[in-house]
Amino acid sequence: MTRHRLFKVSMFLILMGCASFVPINGQNLEKHTWKNRILVFKTTDSALQIYQQQVKEFENSEAELKDRKFVLYRITGADFERIDYTKDALTDSGSISGTSLEKIFNAQEHFEVVLIGLDGGVKLRQTEVLSKEDLYGIVDAMPMRRSELNRKNK
Template identity: 40%
Template structure:
């Protein structure tokens, strides 16, 4: 199922300014879906993440935000048009949803509430590949 999600995501790469395939084995990906980019949940989540930009980079984590009509890569200021992705990857029409995708393309977390950076980093730091990265960095 996890790999199937990634394959579907890669098949839709034309809709992205950057291809998701480029992230496989290079980056972990956080997908944030919101009906309204001005919603309190979304603004709070982005604020939490922006404060930890160096930690995100250290963990090779990139962030995609989606609304019903647009998407944003990382914390760029310009939203890009995409009318299909929100519905395609949010079939239950949750007002707010977060997915964490690992280096292998597997879904590591899916939730409909804000994600604390502590929980996010604990999940990532518990991943075998991340443990290897940390041990290599410390040697």
């Protein structure tokens, strides 16, 4: 093998090795920091009654979720569906395997709701249905949200 060809093959193998560590379909929560609040509904089985109640609780809430800069992740097992209310309900889906999404859950729980603030910190974690009123109350009491409302009212 010539030196030039050996160099090309080596570079190819190095690049392929580096690429294998990058999640292809995964979601990186850091991309939302300072832009979006994240609401996550996670279940091991989408047929669970508590999960169905949670999804139903937020039906027809697009305007409120958009106003509060929400991105909603509905996770079932290793798959997610993302609804970005800041972009006219842009929806996509994929796998959470190897992503920052899977690191925020308690693997023992069959159902969880997690709220992540604009700063990227977990603001709420619970295993019961979260009502719209409770969510809006929590978010509207946050300093960043109060600042948003003050700017909006001026």
